[in-house]
Amino acid sequence: MLRSMYSGISGMKVNQTKLDVIGNNIANVGTTSFKVSRVRFQDMLSQSAGKASGPALNTGGVNPKQVGLGVKLAGIDTVVYQGMMQPTSRNLDVAVDGEGYFMVAKGPRTFDNTSLVVDANHELSGSSNLSIMYTRDGSFILDTEGNLLTSDGYRVLGYSVSGNGMKPTGSGAGAASAVSSSIDASGNIIFVDADSVSGTASNLKANDGLKTLRIPEKIFVGSGTGSGAIQKRIISFSIEKDGLIKGVVEGGQVAVLGQIAMASFKNPAGLEKLGGNLYLNSANSGNAVVRSGIGTDPTKDNSKGYGDMLQGMLEMSNVDLAEQFTDMIVASRAFQASGKMISTGDEILQDIINLKR
Template identity: 60%
Template sequence: MLRSLYAGVSAMKANQVKLDVIGNNIANVGTTAFKSSRVRFQDMVSQSMSDASAPATNQGGVNPKQVGLGVQVAGIDTMVGQGMMQPTSRNLDVAMDGEGYLIVATGPIIGEITVTAGHDMVASTDVTKTLTSSYTRDGALTLDHEGHLLTSDGFRVMGYSNQTSYDSTGIPTVSFIGANDAAVADTILLKPLSIPDKVGTAKVKSFSIEKDGTIKAILDNEKVAIIGQIAMASFNNPAGLSKSGKNLYTQTSNSGEPVVRSGIKDAADNSKAYGNMLSGMLEMSNVDLAEQFTDMIVTTRAFQAAGKTITTGDEILQEIIGLKR
């Protein structure tokens, strides 16, 4: 059988995968904080018809004679470059101007994650406080009727909190810490964040999210209180994160462990490596439509050319069969 037939089949399969990836990129051109992907190809093993030989006294060297057996997908890379910032004028929308990811989780409202001195995350050993964490750059946050800070899919937003306790319905009690005081009460535990109706005995009139992630509330007694600070995580290899849908990422063996941004006035401050959290903005998709459509044209032509290789091989086989009348 002709090798060109199998080479053509491998090319069609590889280019089909690339078309799938391009189609997914175009479909998510309007997805908040979406990171586009690209496909890389590599040649398959080559069949040697003859090996190389070194120069001799009466004859020069000869190069190897090899016939390639097709192409295969070398990798599908996530392009982690930052997308454009889109103003929304909504105080619960935040965009990460840097390499950080929001830490979100599912589990009980009293759940917690310990942050070590090296800014690593350690899950709670208490089953009643165990949370399952994921990561996202989609900062379109919401509040439920109890004031819990959530993503649009209901995942709890984690951070350093001044919440001291919860009542039977899960509504937190928040201790008052002024904007010029020592800052967030607990910079060792990550907890699900909430924006309550009251801080102490004072009612919350409005709130804002600052560049460092702190949530400040203006109270009806004209004082400003810090409710908590939204946590951020970074990875040595963010392209190694696994996309799990709903704009979420999960840690893999090749992404590295998450490194948590330090809290306000933490002695081991590492916050400068994370950039700012921009309130009233959302990060848009980093898909470049012009690039995607150009790649689509090239990939389509490559797919058609591979198909032509197969039909040409079929014609040759038909001619060989026709030699016997």
């Protein structure tokens, strides 16, 4: 049979795959934080019809004579550049402006920082029953317990933040000599006052491990749930650029409820897509490098290498429709041309058969 027919078949196969990828890109033009994919081709093995020879006494060199045997798929790449920011005015929507992924988990909730510890290399260590995934989709929701979740119910991970001996400015039964915003084993948050969580505060410190973040309806103002604690309702909350979640309680005081964690990868294009805007690290993406929490020793702090979290915004898809439609035209014409090559080969075979009447 003619080699050109099989080359045409290979061309139809790879261009069909390219059209599949383009169709998926166009379908996800409105998907939050979607990253566009592209297809790359490479030629297949070539059959040698003549070897190359060097210059001789009476003649010059001769190039090799090779016949290509078609095309094959070289790879399908994920293009991870940032999409456009879309304002939503929703306080649970968070976009990442720059490098980084949110860390979400499926499994038993945890209010402590002992199972998922961030080591000196900013990688997770320890044992945990949580299945950790990554996303740039910051369209979060809350459940009835106040757990911060993705739209599919996966729990958002972060740090608890301690006040390191700070005192509330008020006095009375609710005042404490040393306070912290960590969530205890019962899920109770201990109070930190407004003066202690200003943008220039240097005495806030994140714990070394990750936990389930929670924005409850009420918190205990004081040193815990004892006789000196007063339960107050959270009337609003905000998410800072560094991921700090601050809740405003009755009376205008502010409590630090935690800090949203972020991760980055040596090769983010190597992440495996799980669907639902979720990714899983693969053998080629490398392990997740976790962003340092607030109050980390400056010699070990890597937070400057990550993007800002923007509340009330979402990152949109990075699909360029003009580019996709152009690629679709090229791929469809290449598919038609490959099909025409097969029909042309068929006509040639028919002529050969008709030589014998």
